[in-house]
Amino acid sequence: MLDERVTNGGNMLPFEEADIIAATSVALHDVTAPPDPELDQVYEHVKALDPTGRRFATVLRDTIDQLLNGEVTGRYDWKTLFKTEKTHAGTLVEINLQREFRFADGEAMDYQIVGIDVDCKYSQQFGGWMIPPEAVGHLCLLAWADDYRSRWSIGLVRIRGEWLNTGNNRDLKLTIKAAHRDKIHWLWRDEPLPENVLLHMDAADRDAVFAAGSGQRRLNELFRRVQKRRIGRNVVRTVAQQKDYMKRVRGNGGCRSALAPEGIVIMGHYASHREIAGRLGLPLPDEGEFVSARLVPAGPDHRHTTRVILDGGEWVLAQPGDAVVPAPPLPPHTRED
Template structure:
């Protein structure tokens, strides 16, 4: 990498960290941003799709646009005049791939690019910076006159994140038959009951609940008064909230739940039963 390029990319890295209000915040939020981008394109509540592989080719391409929008919002930076972003007076493009390589459009030749790559199978992501000099690009081009970053060019990428974990898609680890049983149940309550019965003692996010519940006020499905929570209570199962029941979750020795997660538990000791009864969950 040319020394001037390295100086430019190091300065950009520091600017990204500053805009994120620190390196730790950048590393914490960008992986979640990638997960959200993919999930919003999968759009389970409206499409009943669960995984990236179910998307059409054009939809997969749109993940890059979602990442651009969410990253721009997270860092609070303006759109560029020609490229995706304007940072410190520089035009910067964002290129995303879910495969191996990135395709660079003509307007970004010789410019700075933020490269993002993700693998749903591994739940790992990469984020790097490059100045897309001509010598770093393939000689050939596609019908849109885009060029691939060459093998030599890949050596010139300055990596900020490499093989970095991002939140896993819950459905990647669910057997196809189990997923089908959950999603094909005849009502939102029945779908959520099937979900939590299949995955006891495992934190389940609001996003998964929304996808399974498939209605506007999806959280109503797990409230008392006609929701799945009442069914569980009648059958000796407690549905706990990471927001309201964190102390009980800790007392029972369950996995830690974030404020956005719920966990179902079927107590099997007198002590656990009493704790849940005292809290009104049984």
């Protein structure tokens, strides 16, 4: 099983430019390693805790958002963090993963997983994990997330001194040589990170959102300009910059009420809303997420267009040339939703 995981790591992650030459030697490098029952045990246990990787992805997304603190600062871009905040990212990832998965405290390393000491290292730059001398011989859980690429990875490796770069920083921490990154046993590799919509949206649209005035008007502009994409809780928080930010999306005076005359509906994570989004071919909003879209009544020009039944009529996604028609009400949700 161990050899199969190593072999199946053929889809290479994008390396930093300085690593490209070193990365070309990976295919020629002997990836065979002695059996490591402890690594196998930790690997299988962690995989069982999160078979899809969704929990890990959420922790990484939430940790980046925690650092940005958009509700207070209005920030959405990693580059705007202070150096001390970026340095603190690794500690926050370590803490938040331990809280999410309830890993026990380690004896010599950060965690104990199935009774085995495991260190945790995070880097926003792939390959930038800083390994302390005391971690040599131990297992390390390596985490990487890049908000600009919207990708993340989690892997396990047994640290060996000969696999580390000889140069060191003032804390004597070392990095793994590019040629030895093939020794990492990936739990999840180059997976999609929940999108930071504010970072990736059109710059002119983003400027218009933040120039719209009050928190409510900014949110209205956000859902007006960013349609057919999942918008997460933190994006809403950052744009609104108000403590009752989630209420600002609702129908009683919130975004749903304000945008309904323009034909725009806002679907949340409720089962009934997800069903509508799915029928329309839209991304399905998860908990704390929203997807907006403009609808029009189905007509002769929409003969081959996917439609949904709302308020007793058939509705389809609007095309740019379709006339604006007030949106139908979405179905009420129940506690089971």
